[in-house]
Amino acid sequence: MSHLDAIIGRPASWLNSPGSHRGIVVSSRIRLARNLGDYAFQRKLSKVRQEELVARLIDTTTRVANLPDALTLRVNLLSDIECQALVERQLISRDLATSKRPAGVYVSSDEVYSLMFNEEDHVRLQVISSGLCTNANLELAVRLDQSLEGVLGWSYHPQYGYLTACPTNVGTGLRASVMLHLPALVESGELKQVLRGLAKLHMTVRGLHGEGSEPSGHYYQISNQRALGASEHGIVDQINETVERIVSYEQLARQALIANHRWRVEDKVFRAWGLLTNARTLTTEELSEHLSWIRLGAALEMLAWGNWKILDRIFLQCQPAHIQLQHPDTADVERRDRTRADLVRKWLSTPATELN
Amino acid sequence: MLDVTCQICAKRPATTHLTELDPGTGQRQELHLCATCIQRLDLKLELGPPPIATILDMKPEDGGSVKIKINLNPGTATVTASDEERCPECALAFSEFGSGKLFGCAHDYTAFADKVEALLRNYHGTSQHLGRHPVDIQTVAAGVEIRARRAQLDAALRVAVADEKYEDAARLRDQLRGLEKPNA
């Protein structure tokens, strides 16, 4: 029943580089955690009730959200690789992908909206898009949340707000995250200091794929830690302010790198270019590291080549599950690494005129 | 810190000591790690150490397993949950909450009100929600609550007047007036 093929080969709209702020801000995401009053939370809900919950949520969301060409998937009926591909596209959490419990996801055709059913909370509503646009995403999320609420009736406490399985999410149920590309701050060693400052502001930092993932390719996700005690707009404003500040640090670090060690940056960028246009085998980590330097090279206009669409395509389509779903005989890591190198060489040699 | 052996490999001396205090139960959890295991698990401690539970769930690159091989606090670990207070709706005991930091049902917020209050203040710095509220619940629930409170105050006021406790009566009248104000 998987209609996953329909989306896997496509670009994702949240990945539309250079995003904003000269390639530093990749994407913004709003997530609302919600629970139904008449079901226990996940850990105390029987399998039968979980099935019932997921069916009800799929039914209601399909009717109420009514987004054209939306995709509804029963996550527990997908293969491990298909689940992983949804994680790679930022549509579901790693937790949902690996749990074998009844679960569902509703995805709008542009992948801007995605609703996870029976994750840690009954509903996790996500709005994600390219660049820094937490405010607009919040508006979209709230509008959909309100129409669902009218039908489903979320669990709510007059003092604590929206009730969630984990008390760290209680209140607004909101997590606003912004994904940043910070190669210069990492390279100059200033990042640690910046990150330490974030903890004081009650912000958290994660890797590319959220909860528990390691930072790779100089990508960092900044999110609010606290969901209670401030309004939704207050939380988003604070994230925006923080992001603007980190962006300005990254810009300063880039300027300093260029002013003091231009040759060193150029060396990294051109080595990355040389490697990616010639390698016959590439691991995910190698690609992620070198692609990051090419991204920086494009942002700084060091490379004559600066085709953002191709960079995004490589970023998305060369992830392990994306390769495995679209290329036969790549279940084996060695074959996959070779296919990855082939795809990267082919796409990097596309003349800029062939796209756009 | 005395010489402690790494709890992951149970071989090398530990160089890093993590301590975690559960804000709910006040229970202390410690994890002692050696540099080799930190590297093996690819723990980027400079980014802030992950929760101890997360570390214990990790799969090292070399395929070995992460398990505490030695228990440094024997006897203190488990609290028996049998005679503990439980949520009447989902039967969760508060000690069970500690491990995954997940509640069993919405009623737990009421069933463990004191602990929840402390937990929220500790994590969020407050326990008062200031964000959006459901339109329906806001008007319906607030209406019900205000009516109930008014009936209560009315009754108390009548008793106070009958007992000639005029100071109390004045205070109750003020409170009743307060209820009339919108969004009080």
Ligand SMILES: [Zn+2]
């Ligand atoms: Zn060790």
Ligand SMILES: [Zn+2]
């Ligand atoms: Zn309960």
